[in-house]
Amino acid sequence: MHGRGACSIMLIPFTVPLICMKTPLRSLTATALLLMPFFAHSASFDCHKAATAIEKAICANPKLDKLDQDIADAYGKLLAAADDPYKKRVREAQRDWLKNRKDPRQLETSMQTRLQALRSAIVNEHGLSFLRLQGSERPLYLLSKLPGATAYNQWVDKTWQDASGETSPVEAEALIKNCKSEDECDVDSITRSYAIDFASTEMISVHESVSDYMYRAAHPSNQDSHYNWWLSKAGSIQPADLFSGQAYKKIIEKYARQYVAASMDIKNDGKQSAGDATEPGNWAIARAGLHITGQGYDYQMGRGFVEFDIPWTAFAGMLNPAFSSALKNK
Structure with a gap:
């Protein structure tokens, strides 16, 4: 005999128990939760x-x-x-x-x-709005509506297309792990990195680093490049946008030789290699001056990375007034 209001409960595996109508609702809920074999899923796919x-x-x-x-x-x-x-x-x-x-x-x-x-993913910096999609592995799209944004974003798009067929380090590791022949194991992986060196509503300068590692190579092959855009205009920055005439090249070569001499601890006699310092692809626009990068091999220094700055004051009388004015706009 059961007391008043009580009833028997028969449990059927993996089903809600049969409970008499007089059982309080909170008891029903608690019992059902206790007997549920899994938690309630909210995943974005069907578990x-x-x-x-x-x-x-x-x-x-x-x-x-x-x-x-x-x-x-x-x-x-x-x-x-x-x-x-x-x-x-x-x-x-x-x-x-x-x-x-x-x-x-x-x-x-x-x-x-x-x-x-x-x-x-939406980044607001220096008065500009960007779209970041893969961290530092791809350059940022420029969302701000400026005349030079189209040319810049076309370069970003080309970069994505160039990288779409490349093998990442993660993919290369998986391929090498499962390879069965010398040809299958001959895999090279590419790592890309992008950083904005300078940005304003007038200009933007992006540093690109690409590292290509071939399987069993002693070290990766690295390449660094810089890309500069005049955003208030409609295109990339060319040497003629910065300087009038060609005298700027002698200034850059002078600083490059001084850098080599100081790095190698030798006398600066003007005979050191100036490398590719005068190539615009090695220039980054900065507020204080021209930032130069390159590879040590190009400067007859062996393996290593070259990096030095030239203040804008060193180019006195050579800078185009429009560029000097744009550089001062923050």
């Missing part, structure tokens, strides 16, 4: 169809499950906010990240990093 190790790891971990949904939400908001010309790149960046997350042990860190990247 019943999880097939990969990554998907299964997400579905088995509430924290990863929540991160996955947060990433999907942030990605959706960024895609909605991006103008049509950039939606394609937003999708490509997300696909690249999904393709490269292969180690479940690093999944939480990778997902947290990706979430932060999506939430901070």
